[in-house]
Amino acid sequence: MEVTERTAVRIRTRKIKKDQTMTKFYLFLTLVIILLLVAALAPQIVPYDPYAQDLTQALQPPSPEHLLGTDRYGRDMLSRVIMGGQTTIYSALLLVGIITGFGTLVGLFCGYQGGKIDSLIMRVSDVFLAFPGMVFAIAVAGILGGGLINAVVALACISWPKFARLSRGQVLGIKNMPYIAAARLSGSGSIKIVFKHILPNIIGPILVTSTLDIGTMMMELAGLSFLGLGAMPPIAEWGSMMSEGRSMLQTSPWVILAPGCAIFISVTLFNLLGDTVRDVLDPKTNKRKKEKK
């Protein structure tokens, strides 16, 4: 009797835990979607033109008219933060998309093919991994010159090996599973095997890593812009906006705090989403689910 009760309690706790994970996942997903929508609709929802200068309104503290104050050219900070969100978030998403896609493809190819090409590409990726990332990105962005696209390219150059390594390791783990041999015996070619049988089985950890990477990439992009190697003024971008406000930290702190808080909030949101995605896709949680059946 006692044992049954204990099992019932355990099943209930497990269900509550699972429900909590899903609630958290939906909560963060909703918040991230709101963030993305705000960024997407930025030109429509900004209260003022983020690029219109009005020197008579320069460095106004937050007020009902300008909720986040104005910068030294009299531009509305709220409008600039919303507009900057579009630049920062979408370039981070683009960057993560590029490195996830490219890195995964390289990893799939290397892991499945093996041999000398695999060793060669992996040594190249070792070289990239050996440098401290940000320093290397600064060097690449320095060579390519300023600009948002160049900053994305610079960060993509140093970040793809992580995904290549990750997916290669996953491929090596399942390449010798009997179902791959069975697919080959069914007459499937290498491309079909890689994309139908291998990729769907390794995509989980890759998705988790890339979701967690969105926050990191956003920080690094903002970092490059802060150093003057990313978005160029007058483009509204959180990193470069912080850089502009740096000298006014003592006198007009809202100029640097507004984009700073925006970075903080969105990076935290993406990281929390990444964490919950991991909990949802965790193979151990899946296994438990199966056992229950």
Next chain:
Amino acid sequence: MNRILAVSNLKKTYTKGKTTICAVDEISFHVDKGECLALVGESGSGKSTVAKLITGLESLDGGDIILDGKVIKNPGRKELKRVYQLVQMVFQMPVDSFNPRIRLGESVMEGLINQGMGRQEAKHKAIDYLEICGLGPEFASRYPSEVSGGECQRASIARAIARKPQLLICDEATSALDVTVQAQIMTLLSQLREDQGMSQLMICHDLALVQQCCDRVLVMHQGRVVETGTPDEVISSPREAYTKKLIDSIL
């Protein structure tokens, strides 16, 4: 031509660091059409390697494989296609031999679609083949993790026979299953041999099962064939010391 498969002086070595292991050492045998040949031996005797060599999953280091009258030697992609029209294989771990993210029916269909069949037709055929193997149409929409080991092995046999092979290799097809399910699978395989006239190569270590349903036995030890004959001959009067040991350990 009465032989579906003939191998001669088959050789495969694996090198790990400085040591070279000879997994298959110059073995020769043949399988006649409609015959069931058993390959028995302990773990590591090279039985499964033979299966992988015949199906092109491993490359040959020496010897010849003659499949339905044609020599196959380290086949390219085109040749492999021909090989997979003639030979199919059932694996030891039924659940692992199916992609966990693909439904059983879809896995059976894959071979048919790769032969150029349309999706709808392949779907009907897949359900037919599952039915031949004793699984109802509802199994087509189940995932490998949702069925038992025995049911999964039946689906695996359905996938193999869907390509209408002339030779079916069963690599320890029953060793992961419990005794009653083992008997059911063996009955199914014998039935298929009678109904479809296919030859079978059973890779196995259970001599009792071999005695029940195989026409000839090959005993392998350390990559070599040490004894060959009908199951009754081999089991009742083994000539080699290793065979005696193998029989003693089981009976």
